Amino acid sequence: MTIFNQILLAGCGLLVSWQGFAQQKNVANTLPTKNTYAVSATDTHADIIQKAAHVVPTARQYEALQNEFIAFIHMGPNTFTKMEWGNGKEDPRIFDLKELDTDQWCHTMKSAGMKKVILTVKHHDGFVLWQSRYTDHGVMSTGFRNGKGDILKDLSASCQKYGLKLGIYLSPADLFQIENEKGLYGNLSKYTNRTIPRQVEGRPFKNKTTFQFEVDDYNEYFLNQLFELLTEYGPVHELWFDGAHPKTKGGQKYNYAAWRELINTLAPNAVIFGKEDIRWCGNEAGGTRKTEWNVIPYDADPHSLEGFRDLTDEDLGSREKLYSAKYLHYQQAETNTSIREGWFYRDDVHQKVRSADDVFDIYERAVGGNSTFLLNIPPNREGRFSDEDVQVLTEVGKRIKEGYTNNLLQKATAPKQLLDKDQATVFIVKDGAIEFKTAKPIRTNRFVL
Numbered sequence: 001m002t003i004f005n006q007i008l009l010a011g012c013g014l015l016v017s018w019q020g021f022a023q024q025k026n027v028a029n030t031l032p033t034k035n036t037y038a039v040s041a042t043d044t045h046a047d048i049i050q051k052a053a054h055v056v057p058t059a060r061q062y063e064a065l066q067n068e069f070i071a072f073i074h075m076g077p078n079t080f081t082k083m084e085w086g087n088g089k090e091d092p093r094i095f096d097l098k099e100l101d102t103d104q105w106c107h108t109m110k111s112a113g114m115k116k117v118i119l120t121v122k123h124h125d126g127f128v129l130w131q132s133r134y135t136d137h138g139v140m141s142t143g144f145r146n147g148k149g150d151i152l153k154d155l156s157a158s159c160q161k162y163g164l165k166l167g168i169y170l171s172p173a174d175l176f177q178i179e180n181e182k183g184l185y186g187n188l189s190k191y192t193n194r195t196i197p198r199q200v201e202g203r204p205f206k207n208k209t210t211f212q213f214e215v216d217d218y219n220e221y222f223l224n225q226l227f228e229l230l231t232e233y234g235p236v237h238e239l240w241f242d243g244a245h246p247k248t249k250g251g252q253k254y255n256y257a258a259w260r261e262l263i264n265t266l267a268p269n270a271v272i273f274g275k276e277d278i279r280w281c282g283n284e285a286g287g288t289r290k291t292e293w294n295v296i297p298y299d300a301d302p303h304s305l306e307g308f309r310d311l312t313d314e315d316l317g318s319r320e321k322l323y324s325a326k327y328l329h330y331q332q333a334e335t336n337t338s339i340r341e342g343w344f345y346r347d348d349v350h351q352k353v354r355s356a357d358d359v360f361d362i363y364e365r366a367v368g369g370n371s372t373f374l375l376n377i378p379p380n381r382e383g384r385f386s387d388e389d390v391q392v393l394t395e396v397g398k399r400i401k402e403g404y405t406n407n408l409l410q411k412a413t414a415p416k417q418l419l420d421k422d423q424a425t426v427f428i429v430k431d432g433a434i435e436f437k438t439a440k441p442i443r444t445n446r447f448v449l
């Protein structure tokens with residue numbers, strides 16, 4: 001536990017009491033911890049709650065939750081068309097980027113206290129921001145650095161320079177592959193056994209790992225691109241799969257089991273958003289729930305789900321919800337929103353920018369409310385974060401540092417497990433109360449548990 005200097009409580013003795021922290025008596029602690037528990041028809045309510053108490057995050061889920069404040073970057077043809085969603089028919093040359101300063105991005109994000117950045121390497125329009133072997137609908141067909149530019153490569157290098165983790169957003173939807181006459185999305189191709197990656201003459205992979213999957217043309221295309229991204233730009237710490245689909249075709253299905261196997265093999269520390277690792281918060285406005293549960297009831301095994309589950313209800317994990325579950329699964333939320341009105345940059349005159357007060361408020365509600373705060377910062381047409389965005393982020397970082405650096409209980413007398421900064425140690429609260437003794441009176445209004 002940490003307690004930070006603000007303006008509320010005073011005294012040399014501090015008694016903190018939470019009924020919910022009290023140890024439940026006469027309950028045998030015989031269950032092992034798991035990421036998912038099946039609920040049987042004979043389980044009583046007490047059995048279900050006992051199982052829920054033993055549902056825990058995986059190592060990569062836990063690491064992701066510790067990141068707390070992370071960045072989203074939306075960039076692509078929409079940056080130049082001033083649209084939120086493209087249509088897949090755009091001429092790649094409309095992406096008229098002349099300069100790119102990913103060091104400025106990362107310096108700003110680091111100053112804001114962010115720990116990870118997720119780039120939209122392919123949005124729904126199908127345009128790619130890296131030098132892919134498997135399409136020419138991307139930066140390779142633009143004037144940016146004479147067609148040799150690679151935005152993801154620049155960002156990966158800047159992340160390493162500034163100590164930020166890298167994540168990748170790769171839209172399953174692909175309007176270019178739908179609208180293109182020879183497109184692969186929904187082309188009714190047969191599922192056959194195929195080798196991933198498909199070799200391309202003149203561009204061999206240094207990583208010699210291969211996979212065999214039963215897939216159709218579009219799933220092969222998607223897996224080939226995942227292989228590129230995870231072997232040539234890593235390490236990658238998050239894969240973000242958007243559930244939005246502006247258009248579908250041919251009953252296209254996704255072989256998510258193959259995607260997951262490839263990801264878990266090539267990027268074992270990466271969490272997957274939109275599936276069993278990380279869930280959407282349920283809105284895009286930075287709204288948070290009064291209570292954000294991480295143990296979630298499921299009607300089917302979450303590890304076998306092919307679709308994107310609706311997780312927008314206000315109450316996802318109260319006891320009443322758990323009692324009707326078939327499975328209990330650990331799945332934390334990302335609270336996402338944009339610093340600007342919209343996900344892509346439009347202009348610095350009419351596009352509203354959130355204030356530092358607003359962003360800091362969402363930060364405290366999201367991180368303090370048991371989720372990760374994912375804030376989108378769209379670069380402008382000069383390849384930089386706009387000045388107003390930088391000013392807001394710098395101020396937010398200052399407030400986070402000032403408010404959450406000085407732990408007033410660091411020298412207090414209390415159970416050592418609560419103050420040792422070791423997340424692996426535990427302390428069982430007796431009688432629902434913890435007593436801290438400080439040498440001098442303290443004033444505070446913030447607790448971090």
